[in-house]
Amino acid sequence: MRREHGVMSVIRRRAMSVIGAAAWTLAASGAHATDGFVEINQICATLTGCFPGDNPGFPVMVDGSAGRHYRLSSDLTVPDGSTNGIVVAADGIEIDLGGFAVLGSVDCTGSPIVCTPSGGTGIGISAASASIRGVSVHDGSISGQGEAGIRLGDGTILRVLRVRSNGGVGVDVADGSVVLDVVVSSNGGGGIRADASRVADALVAANGGDGIHSDFGTLEGNQVVRNGGVGLAVRAAVVRSNTIEANTLDGVLDAGGSLILRNAVNGNLQDGIETGAGASLIGNVARGNGGFGIRLAAGSSFRENTVASAGAKTVANAGGLDLGANSCNGVATCP
C-alpha cells in the first residue's frame, strides 16, 4: 500500500510539472516568433508577461531584452482609461501592430467632441522616459485610450496607423520624427503634435484641439479638417500642399518664420492664414474663412495667393510685403 501511494505521488508530481510547463507554453507561446519578431498578445499581456522584462498585466513593458522587433498577434484591450497599453523602455524598438488594435474604453463623439469616461491618464503606446528614441510603430490602430493614443520621443517613425477616439491628443512625438499615412481623428485633444518632424500624407480630422502642432517641422500633403482648434499651429515650419478646412479657429496660425506654400485654406471659422513675423506665403488659396483670408504680420511677405472672403475681409496687412500676383475677391490687388 505504501509503495502504491509513493508511485502515485511521483506520477502526480510529474504530471503537474508537465501540465504546468505546457500551460506556460500555451499562454506565452504568442511571444515566441518564427521570423525574428517577438509576439505580444492579450493572453501573455494579462496572464504571464510576454517576455523577459515584462510582468503579467498591463502595460506590456518592452525593455529590449527580448529583442528589437515586436509584433501583435491579437488585439490588446487595456482594462481602463488610466492604464497604459505598451510602454517602450529601450531605443530602436519596432512595433508592428499586425493590423490589430490597441483598444480602450473611452469613446469620443459629437461636435464639439466629448469623450467618456474622461480624465484618464492611460496612453496606448508610450515611452518610459523622454530619453527613449528611435521607436517605430506601424500597421494598426489605437483607440479608446484615456489620455493619448501615442506618445513617443525623438526619432519616432509612425506609418499606416489609425489613431481615433482617445481622450487627449492622438499622436505626440518629439523632435526628428516622421509621421506618414496616418488617420488621426475624433480624439478629445489635438490631432498630432510633432516638433521638428515631418508629417505627410496624413488625415487629421474632427479632433477636439488643434489639428497639427509643429514648430520647425515640415507638413506636406495633409488633410486637416474640422478640428476644434487651429488647423495647423506652426512656427518656422514648411507648410506645403495641405488642405486645411473648416477648423474652429484659424486655418493656419504661424508664430513666425514659416514658409506657407500652395495650401488650400478654406472655410475655417476664424482667419484662413495668420502669420507672425518673417513668414512667406506663396500660391495659397484662402476662401470663405470667418475672419480674414490672410492676416499678415510685419516682416512677412505674400505673393500669388488667391483670397476670397465676404465683404472686405480679404487681407489684413500689418506691414507685410505684397510681392505681387495676389488676387482678392476677383481683383488683382490686395490691401
Added chain:
Amino acid sequence: MSRRRSSVGRVSRILLGVVVGAAIVLQTGPVLASDGVREIDSACALGPGCFSGDAPGLPVTIDGSAGRSYRLTTDLTQAPFAPSVAAIIDITTSDVTIDLNGYSVASCLAALCQNVNTASAGILGSGPGIAIRDGRVTRFLNYGIRLPAGQALIQRVDLDAIPVFESILVGPGSILEDLGVGTTTTTSSPAQPFLAVAGPGSIVRHSGFGLGLAGGALRVEAGSLVLSNGIFVPLIADPLLPRRGIRAEADCRLETNRVKEISPSIGVDAEIGAMLVRNVVQGDVVVAGSGQVQGNAILLESGGSPSFALTLGPGTTYRENVVAATLATADPVGGSLFLNMGENACDESTASCP
C-alpha cells in the same frame, strides 16, 4: 523498484503526449494564423462560419469579437445559384484591418450568375477606421466597397464590375491609395452615379479610374485632395448624359492628375474654391469660382459643344497654364470675372489668353 520507475515513466510520457497534443490543436485551428491574424477562406465562409460572430454561409460577418485583424487565404466567391446576400464581407464594428492577401472577393461566376443571386456588395462596413488592402473586389451588383462611416484606409485594391451604384464609396476623412477602379460597361443609366466617391476631407492618390458611370469616374466631396491619379472617361452611347472625369465639390485640391475624356463629358468639374495645380487634362475644365488654376496643360480636341477648354468662374485666377482648343467651336479660355495672372499660353500664343 524498476517496475515502479517504468510505470511512472510510462504515465508521464502519456500525460506529456496528451498535453502537447492539446496545445497543437488549440494553437493551430483552421482560421487562426501563427501570427494571430484571423484567416478567412472559402471553406469556412461558405460553410460553418469562420470565427465567433460569423454565422454559417455568406456574408462573412466581422463584429470584432474574434479580433480586428483578418486575412484572406483563398478567393471568396459566392456559390452559383446561392441565395442573394447583402455582401460577401460585412463589417459591423470599427478599426478592422482586412488584408486581401492578393485574393479576390467576388459574387458568383458570370456564367452562372443571375442578378437575383448576385451579392449586392463586395465589402460593406458600418464602423469607422476600417483598412482594406492588397486584393481585388469584382462582379458585385451594387457596391464594391462601401464604408460610409469614413476614416478608412484603402490601399492597393482593384475593383471592377458593372454595378448599379458606386464601385467604391468611403465616408469623410478617408484615404484611397493605389487603387485600380474600372467597369466594362459601354452604356449608362441615369441612376448610376460615379465610379468612386470619397467623402469630405478625403485623400485620393496614385489611383486609376476607368470608364465611369453616368455621373463620371471620380467624385470627391468638400475639402478633399486628389493627387496623381489617372482618369479615363471614353465616349459613351448616350450623348445626353454628360459625365465627368473628376467632379470636385467645394474647396478641393487637384494636383498632378492625368484626365482623358471624350466629349460630351467634362474632364474636370470643380466647384468653388478649387486649386488645380499641374494637371494634364485632355478635355475641358470648369472651375466655378474663387479658385486657383496654375501650371496645368489643358487640351480640348474631341466632339461635343463646350464653349471653352477652360471655363473660369468669378474670382478665379489662372497662371502658367498651357491651354489649347482644337475644336472650331471652342475657345481656349472663357467665363466671367476671372483673372489672368500671367505666363499662360492659349492656342500656342501668350497673347491670346483672356
